Amino acid sequence: MSLVKVQKPDFIQKLKRFFLFDLLKGLGLTLKYNIGAATDKDSVAGKGIYTEQYPKVRPDVAPRFHGAPRLNMDPETHDTLCIACNLCALACPEDCIDVLAMDVEVVVAGKPRRKKVLDEFIFDTSRCMFCALCQEACPTSCLELTQDFELATYSRAGFVWNREMLEQGRETVKYTS
Amino acid sequence: MLPQLESHMHQLEIATTQEALLDNPEMVLNMGPQHPSTHGVLRVILKLDGETVMDLDCDIGFLHRGMEKIAENRQYPMIAPYWDRLDYIAAVSNGLVWVETVEQVMGLDVPARAHYLRTILTELNRIASHLLWLATHALDIGAVTVLLWALREREEILKIFERQFGARLTCHAWRIGGLPNDAYEGFDSDVRRFVNNFPKRLDEYETVLSENRIWLSRTVGIGIISADEAVAIGLSGPSLRGSGVAWDIRKSRPYAAYADMVFDIPLGENGDTFDRYLVRLEEMRQSRRIIQQAIDKLPDGPVSAKLPKVIKPPAGDYYHSIEGPKGEIGCYLVSDGSAQPYRVRVRPPSLINLQALRQMCIGHLVADVVAIIGTLDIVLGEIDR
Numbered sequence: 001m002s003l004v005k006v007q008k009p010d011f012i013q014k015l016k017r018f019f020l021f022d023l024l025k026g027l028g029l030t031l032k033y034n035i036g037a038a039t040d041k042d043s044v045a046g047k048g049i050y051t052e053q054y055p056k057v058r059p060d061v062a063p064r065f066h067g068a069p070r071l072n073m074d075p076e077t078h079d080t081l082c083i084a085c086n087l088c089a090l091a092c093p094e095d096c097i098d099v100l101a102m103d104v105e106v107v108v109a110g111k112p113r114r115k116k117v118l119d120e121f122i123f124d125t126s127r128c129m130f131c132a133l134c135q136e137a138c139p140t141s142c143l144e145l146t147q148d149f150e151l152a153t154y155s156r157a158g159f160v161w162n163r164e165m166l167e168q169g170r171e172t173v174k175y176t177s
Numbered sequence: 178m179l180p181q182l183e184s185h186m187h188q189l190e191i192a193t194t195q196e197a198l199l200d201n202p203e204m205v206l207n208m209g210p211q212h213p214s215t216h217g218v219l220r221v222i223l224k225l226d227g228e229t230v231m232d233l234d235c236d237i238g239f240l241h242r243g244m245e246k247i248a249e250n251r252q253y254p255m256i257a258p259y260w261d262r263l264d265y266i267a268a269v270s271n272g273l274v275w276v277e278t279v280e281q282v283m284g285l286d287v288p289a290r291a292h293y294l295r296t297i298l299t300e301l302n303r304i305a306s307h308l309l310w311l312a313t314h315a316l317d318i319g320a321v322t323v324l325l326w327a328l329r330e331r332e333e334i335l336k337i338f339e340r341q342f343g344a345r346l347t348c349h350a351w352r353i354g355g356l357p358n359d360a361y362e363g364f365d366s367d368v369r370r371f372v373n374n375f376p377k378r379l380d381e382y383e384t385v386l387s388e389n390r391i392w393l394s395r396t397v398g399i400g401i402i403s404a405d406e407a408v409a410i411g412l413s414g415p416s417l418r419g420s421g422v423a424w425d426i427r428k429s430r431p432y433a434a435y436a437d438m439v440f441d442i443p444l445g446e447n448g449d450t451f452d453r454y455l456v457r458l459e460e461m462r463q464s465r466r467i468i469q470q471a472i473d474k475l476p477d478g479p480v481s482a483k484l485p486k487v488i489k490p491p492a493g494d495y496y497h498s499i500e501g502p503k504g505e506i507g508c509y510l511v512s513d514g515s516a517q518p519y520r521v522r523v524r525p526p527s528l529i530n531l532q533a534l535r536q537m538c539i540g541h542l543v544a545d546v547v548a549i550i551g552t553l554d555i556v557l558g559e560i561d562r
Binding site for chain 1: 251254255256257258259262322339340341343344352385386389
């Protein structure tokens with residue numbers, strides 16, 4: 001398939017050019033947009049507004065969105081779901097996860113056993129590229145990238161999240177109109 | 178004077194001594210790296226006679242991140258997100274090169290549904306990339322309206338990406354063996370709505386640009402490159418097809434589900450900026466046609482192949498390439514049989530297309546350099562890697 005070569009303008013085209021037909025056609029279309037903005041059905045707000053009114057109106061991001069990390073807890077017992085298996089740290093391309101485990105004595109079926117539990121979890125969000133490989137590696141659905149996308153802080157140290165921050169989440173300022 | 182600039186001037190045979198400067202009408206103009214029309218951090222050093230470009234030299238490397246070296250120290254699944262950051266406008270297409278290379282080396286049997294979803298989403302990405310090209314190219318030349326309209330349509334595509342992959346720009350779309358998730362609920366209706374609305378929008382861009390006398394005088398006959406020259410330089414993608422060479426990897430070496438699709442390769446005749454504009458607009462129509470067919474024929478089934486626990490391709494050299502929005506994007510992989518590649522080399526379309534800039538610009542005015550950089554559709558993340 002071949003596209004048409006640009007031809008030399010014939011008489012009618014020259015006439016059209018003389019009367020600014022090509023420019024007026026474009027201007028007509030933009031004018032149509034200005035008039036039709038109030039009734040534009042495709043727009044987000046229905047009033048010809050395509051921009052999002054952030055931060056007054058917070059956008060609803062998709063359920064699969066890769067945002068701030070979170071360590072999920074058991075909803076009933078509030079124990080962490082993390083089993084300190086270190087798979088997320090191994091899956092991370094940027095090496096921004098540190099899982100620190102400790103051994104505790106537990107009694108299983110009347111016998112004392114040593115069990116590895118989570119002590120501290122360090123997540124460096126400044127180096128994270130939100131690829132979600134850690135989330136996919138997690139066998140217990142504990143580590144999850146959430147819909148929270150506001151990650152700015154005032155210092156570099158603020159980007160390093162510890163276990164408490166990962167479990168509780170950060171407080172975000174809500175702006176209202 | 179910067180020593181680096183002086184060496185460039187020496188290369189371009191520009192006078193640096195005061196006596197020679199007085200005799201010489203030529204002057205040097207440094208464009209970029211912070212120039213808005215260079216689409217990133219490209220520095221162009223122009224040798225001018227009045228307003229006419231006599232010679233030019235490109236200075237690249239401001240965005241070098243050493244991705245190829247990083248890849249040597251990562252396991253195979255971990256390298257995919259870095260590919261998104263090469264050509265960040267077309268992250269979905271770029272990611273596909275890497276996973277398809279590894280899949281072919283491993284001999285993995287990727288399910289048909291994954292192939293079809295890959296086809297749909299990479300074509301959506303091609304449209305998104307061309308829309309951003311159209312927006313910025315038109316803005317560089319002076320047509321501001323198209324910027325707002327094209328970004329509006331691109332937003333629809335980015336919303337689909339966000340719902341499907343969880344990110345809008347650097348999606349990390351594919352995993353080796355298929356997709357991380359099946360299509361989200363409502364994927365079908367979202368894609369169909371976009372496909373149905375899109376031709377109307379494309380016609381609107383054409384109304385504003387294709388016959389506009391300002392657009393024509395800025396693009397027709399500017400930056401001409403003949404078919405022979407284009408092949409000799411190694412141009413690929415729409416920049417090559419604008420010169421009338423029918424080369425498209427989707428046709429010649431079909432990957433994903435392109436073998437089942439019916440589409441045409443649009444070709445230009447003159448190899449000028451206007452022809453490349455027409456080619457890219459027609460490519461968007463053809464992409465829409467491919468998406469329409471793929472969504473109609475989308476098979477059911479799993480979206481990922483069965484994978485070994487650790488991905489260890491057999492030792493050897495491999496090359497695989499796909500037709501990205503900018504041109505042929507390829508991956509040359511040297512494996513030593515371990516879990517990390519020995520060497521990963523990217524064949525970046527933008528870098529090789531940029532080599533045509535000098536030939537295209539010589540003899541044109543300074544203002545046309547902006548138009549020619551725009552028509553080459555370069556992304557500096559990919560040039561510098």
